[in-house]
Structures are given as C-alpha cells and as structure tokens.
Amino acid sequence: MSTETRFRACPLCEAICGLELRFDDGVLQAIRGDKDDPFSRGHICPKGNAIIDLERDPDRLRQPLRRRGRDWETIGWDEALAEAGERLAAVQREHGEDAVGVYLGNPNVHHFGHIAYLPPLLRALRTRNRFSASSVDQWPHQLVNLLMYGHQWLLPIPDIDRTDYCLMLGANPVASNGSLMTAPGAEKRLKALAARGRLVVVDPRRNETAAIASEHLPIRPAGDVWFLLALLHEMAALSPPRVAHYGDRLDGLENALDAVRAFDTIDVEARCGIAAETVRRIAAELLAAPTAVVYGRMGVSTQRHGSLSQWLIQLINLFSGNLDRPGGALPNAPIVPVTGPGTPAGSRGRWHSRVRGLPELCGELPVAALVEEITTPGAGQIRALFTCAGNPVLSTPNGRALDAALGGLDFMVSVDPYLNETTRHAHLILPPASALTQYHYDVYFNAFAVRRVARLSVPLAERGADERGDWEILDGIGASHARATEKSWTPQSEPRELLAQWLKAGRSGIDLAALEAAPHGLDLGPLEPSLLGRLQTEDGRIQCAPPLMLDALSALSAEPPAAAGELRLIGRRHVRSNNSWMHNAPRLIKGKPRHHLLVHPDDLLAAGVDDGARARLRSAHGVIDVDVMASDEVGRGTVCLPHGFGHQRDGVRLAQAAQVVGASYNDLGDPSALDAPSGNAALNGLAVHLESIAAAG
Numbered sequence: 001m002s003t004e005t006r007f008r009a010c011p012l013c014e015a016i017c018g019l020e021l022r023f024d025d026g027v028l029q030a031i032r033g034d035k036d037d038p039f040s041r042g043h044i045c046p047k048g049n050a051i052i053d054l055e056r057d058p059d060r061l062r063q064p065l066r067r068r069g070r071d072w073e074t075i076g077w078d079e080a081l082a083e084a085g086e087r088l089a090a091v092q093r094e095h096g097e098d099a100v101g102v103y104l105g106n107p108n109v110h111h112f113g114h115i116a117y118l119p120p121l122l123r124a125l126r127t128r129n130r131f132s133a134s135s136v137d138q139w140p141h142q143l144v145n146l147l148m149y150g151h152q153w154l155l156p157i158p159d160i161d162r163t164d165y166c167l168m169l170g171a172n173p174v175a176s177n178g179s180l181m182t183a184p185g186a187e188k189r190l191k192a193l194a195a196r197g198r199l200v201v202v203d204p205r206r207n208e209t210a211a212i213a214s215e216h217l218p219i220r221p222a223g224d225v226w227f228l229l230a231l232l233h234e235m236a237a238l239s240p241p242r243v244a245h246y247g248d249r250l251d252g253l254e255n256a257l258d259a260v261r262a263f264d265t266i267d268v269e270a271r272c273g274i275a276a277e278t279v280r281r282i283a284a285e286l287l288a289a290p291t292a293v294v295y296g297r298m299g300v301s302t303q304r305h306g307s308l309s310q311w312l313i314q315l316i317n318l319f320s321g322n323l324d325r326p327g328g329a330l331p332n333a334p335i336v337p338v339t340g341p342g343t344p345a346g347s348r349g350r351w352h353s354r355v356r357g358l359p360e361l362c363g364e365l366p367v368a369a370l371v372e373e374i375t376t377p378g379a380g381q382i383r384a385l386f387t388c389a390g391n392p393v394l395s396t397p398n399g400r401a402l403d404a405a406l407g408g409l410d411f412m413v414s415v416d417p418y419l420n421e422t423t424r425h426a427h428l429i430l431p432p433a434s435a436l437t438q439y440h441y442d443v444y445f446n447a448f449a450v451r452r453v454a455r456l457s458v459p460l461a462e463r464g465a466d467e468r469g470d471w472e473i474l475d476g477i478g479a480s481h482a483r484a485t486e487k488s489w490t491p492q493s494e495p496r497e498l499l500a501q502w503l504k505a506g507r508s509g510i511d512l513a514a515l516e517a518a519p520h521g522l523d524l525g526p527l528e529p530s531l532l533g534r535l536q537t538e539d540g541r542i543q544c545a546p547p548l549m550l551d552a553l554s555a556l557s558a559e560p561p562a563a564a565g566e567l568r569l570i571g572r573r574h575v576r577s578n579n580s581w582m583h584n585a586p587r588l589i590k591g592k593p594r595h596h597l598l599v600h601p602d603d604l605l606a607a608g609v610d611d612g613a614r615a616r617l618r619s620a621h622g623v624i625d626v627d628v629m630a631s632d633e634v635g636r637g638t639v640c641l642p643h644g645f646g647h648q649r650d651g652v653r654l655a656q657a658a659q660v661v662g663a664s665y666n667d668l669g670d671p672s673a674l675d676a677p678s679g680n681a682a683l684n685g686l687a688v689h690l691e692s693i694a695a696a697g
C-alpha cells in the first residue's frame with residue numbers, strides 16, 4: 001500500500017486552517033491539523049475531519065441531473081451546460097434580462113473557482129435581480145465600511161492576538177473560529193487574551209466564548225444599539241476624543257458625537273438590560289486599557305439596527321484611538337488585494353427592488369425580497385433562477401414561502417453537490433467536483449485574517465473524467481448563454497494562471513512560485529496600520545457622520561421600548577454545524593441533539609411547557625414545532641434556536657440529514673424585518689410566542 005501525506009487549507013469555513021491529509025493508495029483516509037501552518041498551528045475542528053464524510057458521501061452528486069417530472073436522470077456535461085445557458089437565455093429573450101434571478105450562497109466565497117469565475121457570468125446575465133447570503137449576514141459591515149472608508153472591504157479587523165482589552169458583541173468565535181475575523185484556533189487566542197488582559201462578551205446567551213471570557217454581560221436581544229450608544233456617550237463624558245494621530249483625516253466626528261449626546265436621557269437598562277453603571281465601568285475600562293478593540297459580528301449585524309450598531313463600533317474604536325492601531329482594529333493588507341484600484345468599492349441605491357423598492361447594496365438586492373420578486377406578476381418578475389452553492393429555503397427569512405415559490409419557476413438551475421431543500425426545485429443540478437481536486441486561494445479570508453498570511457492549495461487528487469470543477473461549470477454556462485444570445489464570450493485563463501496574474505497585480509513581491517514553494521503557507525507578520533493611506537472616500541478622509549447613519553439615529557429615538565414579558569428569538573452556532581449544509585456528515589451529527597430551543601426555566605413555567613417537551617413557537621409570520629430545553633444560558637425573555645434544520649421535505653436526497661430532527665428557524669422569519677439602511681434581514685430579536693402543543697390546539 002502506498003501512503004502519501006498532502007497539505008492544503010480547509011475549504012469549509014472562514015478559519016482557513018491548514019490540513020494534513022493522508023491518502024492510502026490514493027484514497028483519503030485521515031485528516032489532522034497541519035502543525036507547520038504558521039497561522040493555524042495544527043488547529044482543526046470536527047468539521048475539518050468531516051471532509052472524509054463529504055468525500056465518501058453516497059448522496060453527493062457527481063454528474064449533472066435533469067428533472068423528469070418527479071424523477072431525475074443523469075445527463076452528460078455538454079448537454080447540461082448547453083441546456084442551462086440556452087434556457088436562461090430563452091427566459092430573458094421572452095421576458096427581459098431581469099426575469100432571471102441569481103442567488104449565491106455563503107460557500108461561494110470559500111472557492112477560488114467561484115470568486116474568480118462568477119463575476120463574468122453575472123456580467124453576462126445582466127440581471128439586476130441578484131441576491132446572496134450577504135444580506136442575511138454582513139451587509140451592515142459592508143455598508144458602514146463603504147460610507148466611512150469608501151470601500152466595502154476596507155474592514156478593520158480586531159487585532160485579538162495583541163490587544164489588551166476586547167469587547168465582543170453578538171459573536172461566538174469559539175464555535176465559529178472567527179467571522180470577518182479569520183482566527184483559526186480562536187479559543188486558544190481568546191484564552192491568551194483573557195489571561196494577559198480582558199475579554200468582555202456581550203451576548204443574550206452565555207455562549208461558548210462567554211464561558212472563557214473575563215466577563216459576560218447578558219443583553220436583551222437586539223438591544224446592542226442602545227448599549228453602544230450609551231457606551232460612546234459615557235466615553236465622551238469621560239474623555240475628549242483621542243484622535244490626534246488621525247490628523248486632518250477625520251470628517252464629521254463632532255457631528256457624530258453631538259448626535260450621540262442627544263440620547264442623554266435614555267434608560268439604558270430598560271432598553272438593553274445592562275445597568276448604566278456597568279456601561280460607565282466598561283467605558284472607563286476601554287479608555288484605560290493600553291490597547292482595546294470593540295468587535296461586533298453576526299448577532300449584531302442581523303438585527304433591525306445592525307448598521308447603526310456597526311457604525312457605533314467603528315466610532316468607539318476611533319474615539320478611543322484604537323482604529324488603525326496595533327492592538328486595536330486595522331485592515332489587513334493581503335497579497336491579493338480586495339480593495340484599491342480595479343476592485344468593486346461598493347454602491348447603494350443604484351437601482352431598487354421592483355415590488356418593495358428596496359435599494360441595491362453592492363450590486364445585490366436584499367434576499368428578504370426574493371419571494372415577492374418571484375411571485376408578484378408584472379414586468380421584471382423573476383421566472384428563472386440560477387443558484388450557486390446556496391440553500392436559501394433554509395437560510396433566508398420566509399423559507400416556507402420561498403420553498404413554495406421555487407416550485408412555480410419556469411426554469412431553475414443549481415450549481416450544487418446535493419439534492420437539498422432548495423435544489424429539489426431545480427430543473428438542472430450541476431455538481432462540482434471535490435474541492436480537493438481543485439486549485440484554491442482564499443482571496444477574502446486572507447483579507448479578513450488577524451495576521452498577514454498567504455497559503456495556496458493545489459489539487460491533491462485527479463478529478464474523475466465525468467466530473468467538472470466549479471470554474472469549468474461557471475465558464476460553461478457563460479459560454480452557452482453567450483451562444484444562445486449571440487454575444488461574445490471570452491473564456492478566462494485556468495485558475496493557476498489567473499491567480500498568477502492576480503498576484504502580479506497585487507505587487508506584493510510574492511508570486512505563484514513562492515506560494516508553491518511554501519506548502520504550509522507563509523506568515524507575513526502582524527497587521528500594520530494602513531487605513532489612512534488606503535481610504536477611498538471622495539475627500540480621502542474618514543466620514544464619521546454619514547447622513548444615512550444620522551438619519552437612522554434620529555429615527556431610533558422614536559422607537560418604543562420592548563413590551564414586558566415578550567419573548568425574543570436569537571440564533572446560535574455550533575462547532576459541528578456549518579449553516580445548513582453539513583448535516584449529512586455522520587461525524588458531525590453524532591452525539592447529543594443540538595436542535596433544541598433553549599428557554600429560561602421561568603419562561604417555560606410561564607408558558608406552561610415542560611422541559612424536554614415539544615412545543616409550538618409562533619412569530620407574526622410563521623409557526624414551527626420545537627423541542628424545548630430549559631437552560632440558564634439564556635436570561636428571561638430570550639429564546640435561542642440554531643438555524644439550518646428542517647430537512648424533512650419530499651424529494652431531498654440527504655439520507656443522514658433526514659435523521660436530524662429540528663425545524664427551520666427561517667420558517668418564522670419576517671421578510672419585512674430589515675436593517676433599514678442596508679436591507680440586511682433582521683433575523684435576531686424576532687418577537688415570538690411559546691405555548692404547549694395542547695394549548696395551541
């Protein structure tokens with residue numbers, strides 16, 4: 001038997017851990033963390049090991065499928081790609097370019113083949129009906145970066161390896177390994193932070209990160225904006241802004257602070273559940289720390305005031321002098337640039353959604369509007385859909401309605417390795433070959449990393465003759481669409497050559513040969529201040545008081561406090577789960593169930609529901625049955641449910657996932673609940689009602 005050890009970056013999540021993979025006679029047998037990766041240093045989570053399950057999964061599609069009534073037939077690639085392009089073109093010929101919609105899921109950003117080859121295809125399709133998982137995730141970050149710094153990806157990263165004080169809101173890096181903060185082995189890094197300084201976690205749940213923190217401050221769901229307002233208010237009362245080192249590169253700071261000072265009578269405890277004296281103490285601690293950073297993530301972004309909260313976080317880091325400073329928050333400078341000349345800076349409001357008039361952000365519309373754009377008749381109605389690496393039926397609000405709407409499309413083509421809750425509605429499914437057979441470079445996650453690193457992943461195995469890489473599929477659809485529309489199509493170079501061009505354009509001095517000579521990756525050092533020199537605002541200054549934020553702030557003052565006794569829903573992440581798409585891996589679904597609704601024991605009592613019982617959970621928009629679990633991880637008024645469940649639907653071909661019980665969080669989601677400035681869905685803080693099944697009738 002021949003045994004070979006090969007190395008690559010993990011393709012599954014934003015932590016980009018280095019992996020060591022053992023192949024026996026060419027078959028993947030074992031995976032462990034690559035201890036020589038200078039960034040991840042041997043870290044691996046259970047999902048990394050589950051790559052073996054993905055490779056062997058009998059449900060995984062290897063060749064194109066075409067629907068025949070309720071059945072599927074396997075067809076060849078040439079026929080499949082031709083049909084995909086032709087049918088998309090036919091719908092556009094008859095109904096206009098916007099009649100084709102696009103939905104891109106989160107995994108697209110994990111694959112070079114998608115990052116590099118989707119843009120030309122999207123340009124060729126010329127539809128304004130583009131949607132993605134970004135609008136159920138990080139749009140508030142992109143918008144605030146765009147407004148303040150002039151580019152959606154001028155994203156200050158928390159320097160958690162060097163900071164003395166970290167205030168973290170709505171984030172759980174111990175489970176996620178960082179998000180818009182690539183930090184493999186986050187638990188070790190955060191424990192080191194707590195040992196040398198202070199880690200304060202603000203979250204409605206005492207999550208896995210709060211459990212290792214110096215302090216946990218339980219907050220009312222979606223109360224972050226009030227806490228942050230009060231915090232900046234207190235800081236401004238304690239100290240003048242420490243902004244001398246920004247020179248004349250600040251615009252509007254006093255305007256912003258005046259707007260914050262106008263909230264001088266807010267009862268912060270009534271609004272967010274954290275006492276005013278605690279806020280004062282945190283303000284003093286932040287100012288006293290040699291270096292400090294505030295970081296807010298998914299739980300903050302996916303609420304009604306996600307953009308305001310992210311703006312306030314930037315202002316707090318700036319006010320304390322920790323923006324663009326080691327130990328504070330500072331953008332990475334990756335060797336393949338995602339900012340600067342030739343990169344899309346971002347935009348807002350260049351067009352609006354047809355039905356609700358929601359503004360475009362960075363070339364996309366809010367996915368909360370997708371259902372109505374499919375079901376509302378009229379010019380520009382979506383009649384065909386192209387989905388790529390996404391499962392919006394489980395991942396976007398109003399999932400049940402989307403499930404029904406997809407069934408009414410004239411045509412749907414999905415690039416996806418599974419027949420899942422979304423792709424079961426497709427007419428064609430085009431499954432890409434294993435990521436292990438493809439070239440890969442983490443363009444975005446190197447840009448979000450807490451150190452400057454670079455690592456190339458070369459193909460570790462030959463793909464089968466009947467398989468196609470992601471890039472070949474996307475290129476093939478583009479070519480056939482161009483043929484059908486009689487337009488020209490310029491095939492791009494192959495991934496290796498394309499990456500070499502991008503590296504050259506980045507002018508870092510590191511070329512493909514240097515990356516190929518470093519199979520464990522390169523450590524290029526800690527984050528360095530660079531924001532001021534890279535600002536892309538019109539006047540080259542940081543815009544501290546964007547009018548959109550000031551308007552949102554004045555609207556906030558009219559918002560009534562939450563009603564007493566209300567239950568508010570929040571999500572949760574588990575290290576064995578990756579949104580909706582890892583539930584078919586036996587290694588990940590074993591062990592105790594993780595689908596329960598966590599409820600405070602007193603709230604269970606008040607609802608008349610027994611611990612462990614199945615109960616009914618209602619929002620204004622939907623109803624699901626859930627198994628409840630009494631937990632003091634959440635305070636009174638907070639209930640907590642993971643998303644990505646709800647696999648029991650006809651026609652889904654996921655044998656393992658079918659055994660995973662649990663309802664879909666997004667069947668409760670209200671498509672009208674949005675963070676207004678960005679259009680991001682407000683998934684957290686949804687008002688819900690819990691009752692026993694018997695009481696519900």
Ligand code: SF4
Nearest residue numbers: 010013016017045048
């Ligand atoms: S943390 Fe993410 S990148 Fe690291 S092994 Fe797990 S899934 Fe892979």
